[in-house]
Amino acid sequence: MSETTASTNHIGLARADYGGAKSTLCLGCGHDQITRHIIAATYESGVDPYNVAKTSGIGCSSKTGAYFINKGYGINSVHGRMPSVATGAAMANRHLVVLGVSGDGDTASIGMGQFVHAVRRNTNMVYIVENNGVYGLTKGQFSATSDKGAKVKSGDVNDYADIDLCQIAMDLGCGFVARSFSGDAKQMVALIRAAIAHKGFALIDAISPCVTFNNLADSTKGFAWLKEHNVTLHELGFVAPYDAVQVEQAPGSVVSVDMPDGSHLVVHKLADQEHDPTDRAAALAVLQRDRGEAGHVYTGLLYCDPAASSPPLEESKHLPDAALATLNEKDLRPSREQFAELMASFR
């Protein structure tokens, strides 16, 4: 690849090579922040844009696939069915970098069935839920992640507890579970980069305020509330194998999570937090604390299985290195002798 310069990444591409169409979402939308983080993360990690499969379902979040990486291939499928479509693409061509962008309606309601099964199968993909706790595109109905007791303009009150997608992913044995906030660029970029490096299903539940329908003062998905109540579990830095930076070793305060591609997620512990993201029990405890203590949301890498102990789907399917899409007659048909023998068995 070409020389890295100040304005290009290690494969010689500029940040602009990761850009997309102009967003049509509301001004100030959290989703647009996440779009920028995706651009930054893929640029910084030097992801080959032609290998990117941008997959989405339906909703405001799902539109954003058009707003980043124009050089990638997008598929804006149908509501709640992105996980299966993404899995199909991943099977057809295991070299694709599959980025899934979804929302709380698309994932936690209509798409819950597909979401849990994609986690369970361990499809090798990054799955970002742009979680704003409201149906935006249909103008403000409650979603399955809306706060219990939340009100909409008509005065209706949400009677049901919210669904915690990270908790569900943990229960299903997901090897990479993160919660983040669209306003925390540094954390999200590091998380997206680590999620891409992770082999298998990587969930980022990204709280992403809806400025039009759910940016209320008391909404746990609103900017004002998050500014006050977002507790970051740690400071994250991502170090790729080609980065000249040495992972700083300061015992007690830094954990380096080694990713399978040779990169490292550097986790700086904070004075008031002790979370080790490779500790499954600790991750579950954080989620319990999160639910128990109204008034806080914990963001960061909740859990990462650095050894990727559960193989990604293409490995459990024993796929060859060549993409299935490229196989031809010679690879796929039985030989004349084999066929004749098979026919004889039907006599």
Add this chain to the structure above:
Amino acid sequence: MAPPVINDFTLAVATVNGSGSASSNTILAKTIFRMGVPVAPKNLFPSNIAGLPTWYLVRVSERGWQSRSGRREFTVAFNEATVAQDIKLVTPGGVLVIDEDLSASKAVGRDDITVFVVPMAAIAKDFGPDPRLRKLLANMVYVGVVAELLGLDMTVLEQTLADQFNGKAKVVKLNLDVVHAGVKYAREHFDKASCPFRVQSRQLTDGKILIEGNAATALGALVGGATVCAWYPITPSSSVCEGFIDLAKEYRVDKTTGEARFAQIQAEDELASIGLVMGAGWAGARAFTATAGPGISLMAELVGFGYYAEIPGVIVDVQRVGPSTGMPTRTQQSDIKSCYRLSHGDTEHIVLLPSGPQELYELTAQSFDIAERYQTPVFVLTDLDMGMNIWMADTFPLLTEPYDRGKVLDKEALKAVENFGRYKDVDGDGIPYRTLPGTHHPKAPYFTRGSGHTESASYTEDSDEYKVVLDRIKRKITGSTAHTPAPVITGEGDIGLIHFGSSSFAVDEARDVLAREGLRTRSCRLRALPLHAEVLEFVRSCRSIYVVEQNRDGQLTDIIRLAVPECITRIRSILEYGGMPMSATPVVQALSVGKREPAHV
């Protein structure tokens, strides 16, 4: 005494499902087939694992008729629950072999049939102390009795039985001993000459095979180059995907590295099955799913997406009785309309209509070419009768034609392209060019969406831009008759029969019966939708048209009437939708001289 009927009767075995009779029935059918006599087995089974009535019909037909005859000349009654009805259904002049343990064996009450009472359990008792084993072995007793009464070639039967049990010496011997005990009993107690039916060896099955339709479909998917198989278990389609997986494990797994040149995913539901197919098709793999009516209903939305976003994929629909859950183990052709127009909005899908195992194999293989050529979901419409029964067919040829991967622009091809517009009609045939994700060329990437899009794949809500794409897709699908299999038109006269799939076997036989009554008919066997021009010509050139199909509402009749509105009064339906495999009888009855409705011309 009249001479016995040779090679022309139906053997019916009435038993209970889960009782182990499947092996016995297969051995009988296969032995007759291996004696060179054509057979057409039909398994009529319940939606249940064990304990409910099941019937296995083996039509023995020197002329090779494959449809259900509707007669039961030779019945083996083995089920207390159905014995009264089974006795009633024996064709006059027929034979009843009845288990002595059935209450009705004491007084059958039919003096127009020949009755042989056999103490099945008592005979089996000598061979198995374990009651469960004894029950299984009792099935082999009737094999022996039937073999003796029909004069089956015991050498052939012994070999068939050995093959059935994969040559496992101990099992083979035990079962064979019981068969011989059955033979011995029949010899000692019955006068063979009193049985009015016989099987005599012929050489009519040389070069032929016996194969379950779903196995033929699975083989079509294998040879057709499917690499992604996504499915959700549903009767009667499960064995299509299971069969494909077994074949792929045999022929697609590298014996040293363990690498598999296919991926199969048992999905969480049919929504996911079709999603997987669409995702894989979009990324360039040949992908398919197999399902039945309820699955088709669930797949509707993503099939519409595939139609509009122009993504290849194959959906095998093994039709069963609907609506709703219907009768899952009974057959129908009642999904043709929903498959043809599946999903909301204006859609029209390519539907292939194979008839019999060889076409299930060939058209399934071809469906992948057609799906990639036309960049659209393609249905392969089969049914329970074809799928789950064993059929006689000519040995399949290994297809050797190269795959048609359609209009795909790779990196090299893109160099010569000035402007790539994903949804543009460059060649005037309505088929656009596509690129596959992962293609390293600045012109290649595009954004696929089910929302309104322009010829260059960008979002639109503009009426004209929307219509350009939608109208082109219409032209594309209409033009697919250039690659879909043409109808098979035979015969003479001005009465035409239009039919497809499993109905065609009954129609062939009915036409033969009618011809002997002096009524010549023409036949048009459909093999694809949209309709080929020849079908419309066929309709226009006949004085009366009968559309034979297995559904209540005349779904294909409607499709044809709409295509040839000027002939609407000349077109009527012959419908059979009770769930039993189609027989020639309703066709013969509808067209027999004197019963035929006059044509409204």
